[in-house]
Amino acid sequence: xxxxxxxxxxxxxxxxxxxxxxxxxxxxxxxxxxxxxxxxxxxxxxxxxxxxxxxxxxxxxxxxxxxxxxxxxxxxxxxxxxxxxxxxxxxxxxxxxxxxxxxxxxxxxxxxxxxxxxxxxxx
Amino acid sequence: xxxxxxxxxxxxxxxxxxxxxxxxxxxxxxxxxxxxxxxxxxxxxxxxxxxxxxxxxxxxxxxxxxxxxxxxxxxxxxxxxxxxxxxxxxxxxxxxxxxxxxxxxxxxxxxxxxxxxxxxxxxxxxxxxxxxxxxxxxxxxxxxxxxxxxxxxxxxxxxxxxxxxxxxxxxxxxxxxxxxxxxxxxxxxxxxxxxxxxxxxxxxxxxxxxxxxxxxxxxxxxxxxxxxxxxxxxxxxxxxxxxxxxxxxxxxxxxxxxxxxxxxxxxxxxxxxxxxxxxxxxxxxxxxxxxxxxxxxxxxxxxxxxxxxxxxxxxxxxxxxxxxxxxxxxxxxxxxxxxxxxxxxxxxxxxxxxxxxxxxxxxxxxxxxxxxxxxxxxxxxxxxxxxxxxxxxxxxxxxxxxxxxxxxxxxxxxxxxxxxxxxxxxxxxxxxxxxxxxxxxxxxxxxxxxxxxxxxxxxxxxxxxxxxxxxxxxxxxxxxxxxxxxxxxxxxx
Numbered sequence: 001x002x003x004x005x006x007x008x009x010x011x012x013x014x015x016x017x018x019x020x021x022x023x024x025x026x027x028x029x030x031x032x033x034x035x036x037x038x039x040x041x042x043x044x045x046x047x048x049x050x051x052x053x054x055x056x057x058x059x060x061x062x063x064x065x066x067x068x069x070x071x072x073x074x075x076x077x078x079x080x081x082x083x084x085x086x087x088x089x090x091x092x093x094x095x096x097x098x099x100x101x102x103x104x105x106x107x108x109x110x111x112x113x114x115x116x117x118x119x120x121x122x123x
Numbered sequence: 124x125x126x127x128x129x130x131x132x133x134x135x136x137x138x139x140x141x142x143x144x145x146x147x148x149x150x151x152x153x154x155x156x157x158x159x160x161x162x163x164x165x166x167x168x169x170x171x172x173x174x175x176x177x178x179x180x181x182x183x184x185x186x187x188x189x190x191x192x193x194x195x196x197x198x199x200x201x202x203x204x205x206x207x208x209x210x211x212x213x214x215x216x217x218x219x220x221x222x223x224x225x226x227x228x229x230x231x232x233x234x235x236x237x238x239x240x241x242x243x244x245x246x247x248x249x250x251x252x253x254x255x256x257x258x259x260x261x262x263x264x265x266x267x268x269x270x271x272x273x274x275x276x277x278x279x280x281x282x283x284x285x286x287x288x289x290x291x292x293x294x295x296x297x298x299x300x301x302x303x304x305x306x307x308x309x310x311x312x313x314x315x316x317x318x319x320x321x322x323x324x325x326x327x328x329x330x331x332x333x334x335x336x337x338x339x340x341x342x343x344x345x346x347x348x349x350x351x352x353x354x355x356x357x358x359x360x361x362x363x364x365x366x367x368x369x370x371x372x373x374x375x376x377x378x379x380x381x382x383x384x385x386x387x388x389x390x391x392x393x394x395x396x397x398x399x400x401x402x403x404x405x406x407x408x409x410x411x412x413x414x415x416x417x418x419x420x421x422x423x424x425x426x427x428x429x430x431x432x433x434x435x436x437x438x439x440x441x442x443x444x445x446x447x448x449x450x451x452x453x454x455x456x457x458x459x460x461x462x463x464x465x466x467x468x469x470x471x472x473x474x475x476x477x478x479x480x481x482x483x484x485x486x487x488x489x490x491x492x493x494x495x496x497x498x499x500x501x502x503x504x505x506x507x508x509x510x511x512x513x514x515x516x517x518x519x520x521x522x523x524x525x526x527x528x529x530x531x532x533x534x535x536x537x538x539x540x541x542x543x544x545x546x547x548x549x550x551x552x553x554x555x556x557x558x559x560x561x562x563x564x565x566x567x568x569x570x571x572x573x574x575x576x577x578x579x580x581x582x583x584x585x586x587x588x589x590x591x592x593x594x595x596x597x598x599x600x601x602x603x604x605x606x607x608x609x610x611x612x613x614x615x616x
Binding site for chain 1: 411
């Protein structure tokens with residue numbers, strides 16, 4: 001079964017997402033900051049990365065995504081966003097934001113699973 | 124006697140004619156002076172401004188034309204008649220050239236004389252009136268000219284840029300501030316304004332000049348003239364309407380709004396931070412509830428309960444956050460009515476540490492106080508001072524080591540009470556210390572994981588202290604503890 005890495009600094013979000021994905025049979029590894037996140041991805045080589053847009057800094061999710069791509073890691077990335085719509089910030093996939101899809105928080109289990117499965121199938 | 128109509132000088136060397144004329148005119152209510160020769164005529168006619176003068180042409184001493192000339196040179200508005208029995212074409216021309224109004228041939232009948240005099244008198248009235256008007260107009264012009272230069276000085280001195288552009292796009296007026304905003308060394312009246320102005324302003328001017336009347340109105344736009352928020356201006360373009368509603372030109376006023384923009388940016392950054400901070404706990408709670416409600420996911424009862432407990436904790440933090448935000452907004456709007464009382468600092472410390480007793484016990488932290496006698500009292504709102512101590516002492520507990528220590532000392536220094544709160548906790552790195560009082564800043568490292576807070580507590584403390592003209596400082600060493608030092612004025616009213 002596919003391995004999914006979730007990188008988010010909110011333990012509640014990590015636990016909830018892990019539970020949803022595990023209940024659908026996925027294996028899950030987690031990290032709560034960009035440094036550990038990079039670490040688990042290089043060590044465990046997951047099939048999909050779920051990445052929060054904002055951890056310590058408002059944009060460190062973007063930077064981590066850029067770092068993966070720069071270092072040749074092409075694993076699909078699903079980005080968790082939270083406030084983008086609330087503050088009128090709309091962003092899409094681009095060179096600046098090298099991710100494959102977005103999920104708006106709060107997480108709906110159904111939407112999360114759908115997006116995860118569709119990204120895994122594409123690969 | 125009726126009011127006099129006017130003053131007439133009669134110059135004639137023939138006594139009978141002189142007196143007859145005088146009597147005749149006096150009957151018509153004129154005031155009449157007489158001169159019996161040319162010399163006397165000149166001296167009288169020059170000495171006062173007669174309305175009319177009737178001058179005999181042929182006199183033994185001085186010629187009538189000379190008398191006319193002399194009087195006219197001093198009083199050009201005296202209406203003069205030349206009376207003569209020897210009317211000739213030449214003298215007529217010469218007397219007119221010298222400014223005579225009319226020619227009275229001798230002998231004349233009373234009616235003829237009166238008719239001429241009345242004519243002359245009306246002329247005199249017209250001349251006097253127009254002279255008055257002219258004087259008035261000259262005075263007004265001087266006033267307008269000085270008003271104009273005053274306005275000019277004002278417009279030149281104001282910091283807003285002002286440009287006036289005519290129908291064909293030429294510059295009609297500008298002040299130095301306008302040059303400065305558009306970074307131009309020089310401009311001349313008559314230059315094409317449109318090639319010197321930023322494109323968005325030119326577009327508006329073209330719109331105002333368009334034949335569509337609906338577009339002929341005032342427009343305002345904001346322009347970033349220098350990037351990185353260095354220079355922001357608001358440009359207002361207003362049509363100058365003529366009486367027939369056609370447009371004579373456009374006034375462009377350029378106002379520097381850089382400072383407003385900076386405040387706006389800070390405000391919108393604050394709003395987005397608040398939005399994020401509010402949404403984060405809500406998203407966590409909603410995520411948990413979505414999972415619990417999802418029938419396709421089976422969760423053991425204990426996990427469900429754990430999620431609900433965690434949801435309640437997140438909601439509690441959300442409530443704390445909203446309360447802190449309300450406090451900040453009340454402080455900034457100054458809507459909160461302060462109740463200033465005398466506060467004994469040791470009593471506040473005691474009541475706050477009692478309130479936090481449970482937290483102290485949970486972590487096994489000891490609190491030690493040192494008071495310098497006499498213990499300073501301050502004048503302030505008890506709730507606000509309570510808030511300062513609650514936030515600082517609860518931080519000292521939260522960021523302390525298990526079984527750590529908190530030292531609180533209160534002393535004097537000049538007109539300040541000095542409050543020091545030290546903990547034996549995790550301390551701070553320099554970059555964390557620098558951002559400590561920023562709203563929503565919370566030090567995030569391996570040691571702070573699991574410590575909750577709104578990120579507003581210290582920002583509130585700082586706001587309160589500074590609102591009483593006090594000062595707060597922090598000393599810290601990473602790994603060994605942090606000390607907050609507050610200087611609070613003792614004589615605050």
